[in-house]
Amino acid sequence: MISELGYLALFASTFLAATILPFSSEVVVTAMLVARFDPVLTLTVATAGNWLGGLSSYYIGWLGKWHWIEKYLRIKVSRLEKIQQRIKGKEGWIAVFCWLPGIGDPMAVALGLLKAPFVKTAIWMFIGKAARFIVWGYLTLRVMEAVA
16 A cells, blocks of 8 residues: 555656656655665656656647747747747657756647647657656666665
């Protein structure tokens, strides 16, 4: 029972960390690994939560209207069209970096706002977020071995 609640809390925290809420999911992942939760399941749950949170940010952007951006942020629609053309074909590379602290979440929203292809964005966002947690988990486990 405790273990299921731990994974549920991990999922919720990694999901929320991938939205506009300022939160570090690495802290929770590290705590789970230090508490000897299964590393593969921990990293899988963390990746799934963070990826779905990133996709929710993408969807929020998708719902946005360019005329709102022009009205409230004073960015001309013509400028948004130029940005959209400039990133065309590079959406995957941008999505890979949606894991970056501070700028990753706005990048996901921007990809949605600019109507980047969903499947391509989702796949590359997943790859970036999975790689991040795999590296973080590996480093955490190595430090734990060194300390033990």
